[in-house]
Every structure is written in C-alpha cells, then in structure tokens.
Amino acid sequence: MAKIHPKDILDRAHWSARQIAKFAESRLHQVIERAAQHVPFYEKRFHSHGIKLRDIRQLRDISILPFTTRADLQSEADAFLARGTVRESCRRRAAAAEPGVAAPCVFLSPDEYETIRLIERRIVEGHGLTGRHDRVAILPEGLTPPPPTWLDSMLRGRRYYVPTSETTLEHLHVISRVKPDCVAAPLWALSRIGQEIRKGKTLGFQPRLLLSWGEVMRASDRDTLRETFGIPPTDVYTMWELGPVAAECPARDGLHVNFDLVHVEILHNDHPVNPGEPGEVVLTSLANDTMPLIRYRTGDVASWKKGPCKCGWQGPVLEGVHGRFEHSVHLPGGGYVGTRQIEHILDQFTNVLAYRLVQIEPRKVEILVVPTTLFNERTSAMMRSKCVELFNQQIGVEVKVVDELPIVRSPRRHSVVCKIKTPLTA
Numbered sequence: 001m002a003k004i005h006p007k008d009i010l011d012r013a014h015w016s017a018r019q020i021a022k023f024a025e026s027r028l029h030q031v032i033e034r035a036a037q038h039v040p041f042y043e044k045r046f047h048s049h050g051i052k053l054r055d056i057r058q059l060r061d062i063s064i065l066p067f068t069t070r071a072d073l074q075s076e077a078d079a080f081l082a083r084g085t086v087r088e089s090c091r092r093r094a095a096a097a098e099p100g101v102a103a104p105c106v107f108l109s110p111d112e113y114e115t116i117r118l119i120e121r122r123i124v125e126g127h128g129l130t131g132r133h134d135r136v137a138i139l140p141e142g143l144t145p146p147p148p149t150w151l152d153s154m155l156r157g158r159r160y161y162v163p164t165s166e167t168t169l170e171h172l173h174v175i176s177r178v179k180p181d182c183v184a185a186p187l188w189a190l191s192r193i194g195q196e197i198r199k200g201k202t203l204g205f206q207p208r209l210l211l212s213w214g215e216v217m218r219a220s221d222r223d224t225l226r227e228t229f230g231i232p233p234t235d236v237y238t239m240w241e242l243g244p245v246a247a248e249c250p251a252r253d254g255l256h257v258n259f260d261l262v263h264v265e266i267l268h269n270d271h272p273v274n275p276g277e278p279g280e281v282v283l284t285s286l287a288n289d290t291m292p293l294i295r296y297r298t299g300d301v302a303s304w305k306k307g308p309c310k311c312g313w314q315g316p317v318l319e320g321v322h323g324r325f326e327h328s329v330h331l332p333g334g335g336y337v338g339t340r341q342i343e344h345i346l347d348q349f350t351n352v353l354a355y356r357l358v359q360i361e362p363r364k365v366e367i368l369v370v371p372t373t374l375f376n377e378r379t380s381a382m383m384r385s386k387c388v389e390l391f392n393q394q395i396g397v398e399v400k401v402v403d404e405l406p407i408v409r410s411p412r413r414h415s416v417v418c419k420i421k422t423p424l425t426a
C-alpha cells in the first residue's frame, strides 16, 4: 500500500462519485492481484477455481471470485498472511475472546492500522468534532489500540479505552469522570449504562457524539439513549476483521460506506440486490494488503439506500443493517425478514415484557412471550396475524407464553433466532 497522508484520507469525504468509483476500481484490482500472487490462501483458491487475473477486468467481474468465510479464516489463518510478513512488526485486531477458544485475529501493517484510525477520525469529524476531541471508547481487549505516541498525545485529544469486560458501573464511572466529547461503545454497553442512570446514577454532562455499534438499533433504543445521554446515538456498522464499514450520516439519512476501507456487495442467492431489498453483506478489504479478505461473507443482512444521501456525500450509502443472517426469518419462497423489521412490529406490543421469535422449521415460527398482566388472547391473535402478514403468509406462527426466555450466552439480546439450515449454516 502507498504511504498514507492523513489529510488525503480525511479529504476523501468530499470526493466526487467519479473519483470514488475510480479509486475503488483501481484499488480492488491491486488487492486481487496482490492476493493472487502473494497470499497462499488466495493463490491456491483462485488456482483451484481456474481463475486467471485477466478474467477480472471491471468491478463487476469480482462476482466470479469464490467467497471467503469466517470458517476459512479460522481454519487457515496463517495462509491469509502475505508472504514475507513479519508478524512482530504488525498490529492486530482480534475478535472478542470466548472461553477456551483462541480468538481469531487479523494482522495489519502499522500504516494500514493507522488508515483505519484515520477513517474512524473521518467519521467523528463528519459529525463536527475535531482531531483534538476527548474520547472514551468501550472496546473488547482485542481492539484496544496501542498506547499513544508522544506525537499522538500532542496532536490529539485524550483517549481512554475501557475494556467491555469491566462492569457497567466502571464504564459509567470513567465516562462521567472524563466527560469526553465522544463516547463510543457497543449498544448493549450503552443500554446498560442507561439502565444505571434510570436507577438513579447520574452522567453529569452531555457528550457531543455518541457512537454505537454491535446490533440492530430499535427505535426504543434510540429514544432511551437520547434520554440518557441527551443526544441521539450514531449507528456504526463495524467488524473486528475490517474496521468501521459504514457509519450513520449526520443527516441521519443512511450509513455512509467507507469506500476506501471496503468494497461492499449485498447479495441474495449470489446476485446483487436492488436498492431497498435486503441481502447478505459480502466485503472485500481495500486497506489491508498484509492479510486481505476477498468476498468475505459477513452473515449480516443489509440493504442499499435508494438514491444519494441528502447531505451531499457521493459515496455508497446503506439504508440500514437489519441484523444477522442467523437472526433473520428465512422465507420458504426465497428472501428473508431481518431482526429490524420483526422488532419494529413486535416492539409495538407494550403488554409484553420480553419476547423471542424462533424459526424452528422452514414454515414454522414460534414467538416466546413473557407477558405482563395486560396480555390476553387478543394480543396473542394480533401478534400472530401481524407476523403472518410480515412473512407473506408463507410461515405459520405460534405464540407461546413463558415465564422467562431461555438464557443466551451473549450480552446482546437475541430477539430473533433462526434454527433452520441456511446457506451459511448448512
């Protein structure tokens, strides 16, 4: 990768559509060429699929390349590293650790790592803050940046990183003590801070920017966070493997894709979807030659926004990320309904304390409901009919009243679970 110039990366926010398309196309070519020649995994993979570099002439030819899956990355991690890479001189980004399993990670050169940080800075600056703002980020250990250099501390505002493994009270304590301009954390962590504040703890200040990621944001989450922090949250679609793929625009008109970080495809049955239609997000890293990922299946469901963003951004824009593939309902006739749409319907039932919708068979869905005292047969019938309609009459819906929802080992809420075999889980 060419030497980075911070200003160049920050200025890309104002590029024309033509500049963006030209950049993405030439960068994609470089990435594929380099991977085919220097990365053992892709060398072997392309060879076994009979793919020659001359077959890739335009951006759309990328569709002939095979997908890369998370399982590939886990089982053949070493083969993804470009030949000649010295690990010790690299930075790494790792997934959140699970007990007893080594967390998978990706390696980047220091320049590539810095590029991601500059793209993060571009998001923050797009929301009116400067490089000198103070920030508190709640992050898993694997994503905590190295300690600042002397230059960093001179040029930038204060940065505090609190591990997600700390308690909610500790998170709240650090935030209310530092009083940063920007608070960045997974949605579940922010929601828990919100709960503490509603129980009587205080924040004592108002940040200027609240970045949130990690799961689909419901309208009710947005309202709660606005009440708690005094400002609406900004949704970021980020992945440990790649960095911030897209972030909500200040005009709140969709998520701007960081076109210099990733090339995004949204596919249904391996074909690109039209704007507004949901599909699986497939990503190609454009800023990591050390350990490139090409056509990486994310398992996330998203859709493209119809028309350009009203804020003037000329790059690609996502309408929204609708949840995980395994947290969507798969329609027997093709297509799926994401968490966001399902929560939008079910959150309206205020006489329900908690729910989980589980697809147990291709044509059968169960809604487990923890009722309030106001819940009755009518609610149940209404829930059923709203969902049957949402699933295009293709799926039968049964409502089951339970005392509590089965525990899931995740801080995230799993309001939709798909238990049938899908192209990703088969």
Ligand SMILES: [Zn+2]
Pocket (backbone or CB within 6 Å): 249, 250, 251, 253, 256, 309, 310, 311, 312, 313
């Ligand atoms: Zn915008």
